[in-house]
Amino acid sequence: xxxxxxxxxxxxxxxxxxxxxxxxxxxxxxxxxxxxxxxxxxxxxxxxxxxxxxxxxxxxxxxxxxxxxxxxxxxxxxxxxxxxxxxxxxxxxxxxxxxxxxxxxxxxxxx
Amino acid sequence: xxxxxxxxxxxxxxxxxxxxxxxxxxxxxxxxxxxxxxxxxxxxxxxxxxxxxxxxxxxxxxxxxxxxxxxxxxxxxxxxxxxxxxxxxxxxxxxxxxxxxxxxxxxxxxxxxxx
Numbered sequence: 059x060x061x062x063x064x065x066x067x068x069x070x071x072x073x074x075x076x077x078x079x080x081x082x083x084x085x086x087x088x089x090x091x092x093x094x095x096x097x098x099x100x101x102x103x104x105x106x107x108x109x110x111x112x113x114x115x116x117x118x119x120x121x122x123x124x125x126x127x128x129x130x131x132x133x134x135x136x137x138x139x140x141x142x143x144x145x146x147x148x149x150x151x152x153x154x155x156x157x158x159x160x161x162x163x164x165x166x167x168x169x
Numbered sequence: 170x171x172x173x174x175x176x177x178x179x180x181x182x183x184x185x186x187x188x189x190x191x192x193x194x195x196x197x198x199x200x201x202x203x204x205x206x207x208x209x210x211x212x213x214x215x216x217x218x219x220x221x222x223x224x225x226x227x228x229x230x231x232x233x234x235x236x237x238x239x240x241x242x243x244x245x246x247x248x249x250x251x252x253x254x255x256x257x258x259x260x261x262x263x264x265x266x267x268x269x270x271x272x273x274x275x276x277x278x279x280x281x282x283x284x
Contacts, residue, residue, distance in 0.1 A: 062211070101260060101275035102212065145212070155200065155264075156225060157273065159212040 059084050064146050064160035072168050075136050079163050081129040081146030090149040091122055093131045095142045096162065102145055105131075136167045171195065173276035175261050181282045187249040190279045194243070194263030201244050202264075202273065203236060207257035215259075218244060219266070230255075251283045 064081045071077050091108035108120040119132040146160040174193045194201045203215040216226040220241035238244040262273040
């Protein structure tokens with residue numbers, strides 16, 4: 059089983075749609091969780107950290123369910139500029155700073 | 170502030186040749202990481218430097234890969250001899266020393282093609 063698994067996608071949605079991505083992780087001792095965004099042929103960039111209580115940043119909402127080892131990202135009112143690959147990322151154990159990436163989910167927002 | 174810079178952006182070499190990738194982290198960032206994405210796979214950790222010391226090199230695929238960070242500034246990743254399966258995008262990232270989990274700043278990557 060892979061350490062981090064994501065919806066393979068791709069997701070194609072119209073502007074203004076709400077879209078949700080899911081991710082599961084295998085190591086129950088995992089400490090830190092993130093969503094990164096990667097544009098085509100560019101480097102990954104941190105979108106947001108994911109906290110146990112859930113957190114929101116504008117149109118983006120991240121949720122963490124430790125019991126189910128499940129992370130989600132919700133994008134509301136999607137924009138053309140949201141088109142990218144969204145990477146679920148986990149630090150699997152305390153004291154480590156090694157990021158473990160999912161394969162990513164590609165999102166295309168259409169006009 | 171200059172970001173993480175990597176050189177070259179692209180490299181095409183033949184199997185058996187040697188290639189050296191360079192990474193200049195953000196000034197003042199003690200942590201430097203190398204990651205790699207091979208086609209169709211997820212981005213995978215290679216190793217982590219704290220200043221000039223290798224903190225974790227558990228992701229290095231084999232002894233054909235050698236990473237250095239002399240003086241704790243820039244880092245090089247040498248592949249010798251290169252094999253076909255080494256093709257992929259090699260990313261470097263850096264972060265401040267604390268707190269753990271500080272955002273990583275990635276470079277644009279070096280796209281390596283081994284033919």
